[in-house]
Amino acid sequence: MTGMRPAEIRVSEIFGPTIQGEGALTGLPTVFVRTGGCDYRCSWCDSLHAVDSAYRDEWRALTVEEVWSEVTRLSGGVPVMVSLSGGNPAIQPLGELIARGHREGYRFALETQGSVARDWFADLDMLVLSPKPPSSGMETEWDDFDACLRSSRGKPQTALKIVVFDDADYAYARAAAARHPQLPVYLQPGNHTPPPPDDDDAPIDIDGVMERMRWLVDRVIADKWFEVRVLPQLHVLIWGNRRGV
Secondary structure: OOOOOOOEEEEEEEEEEEEOOOHHHOOOEEEEEEEOOOOOOOOOOOOHHHOOHHHHHHOEEEEHHHHHHHHHHHHOOOOOEEEEEOOOHHHOOOHHHHHHHHOOOOEEEEEEOOOOOOHHHHHOOEEEEOOOOHHHOOOOOHHHHHHHHHHHOOOOEEEEEEEEOOHHHHHHHHHHHHHOOOOOEEEEEOOOOOOOOOOOOOOOOHHHHHHHHHHHHHHHHHOOOOOOEEOOOHHHHHHOOOOOO
């Protein structure tokens, strides 16, 4: 039908370049495309502005070319890693965007909880699967998670990243790692003070974050879990709860 717009991506925000703050790519200069919408509602979500339908009016429906124009403007046309995040970016049609960027030498990483599998996962350069532990209030459907792994067809670099707040979360992380021993594992202490969506300067409990970091390191060493990597949320340590950095 003539006059129809191409497929649109629901976008919460596009920002950068800044550094990736967590997981396998920590410290890497990155442009972020944060999509709007999520099939989860974690109790400690730090990006409710990209999750809660109350903020739908702030999201934009953009074509691939409109998203790409903003990415290239921010990067100055110099190829950089593009992080596809959310919300859950897997519920958005991102295959064409990845193909568009690859033609110009950009790379793409995506983080998802592993609840929705997409064929275009195989076109990513980095796939971060971040299943949510008990403290989130969500339950992991491992069949769906495994379908995400199959969708990647072993092509992108793939890692497991889990937020840990307490003993139950730690036990969950150990079990998740045992299910998928082929995946490198990254753990990070959780932030109990995510920002209200309308106040990105809300203070964080930095002492609590660092106490959990020390506790998590001690647990890993005591258990001789020497294959795992324990990392802070670097962006939280630098900028707190501020958005767009």
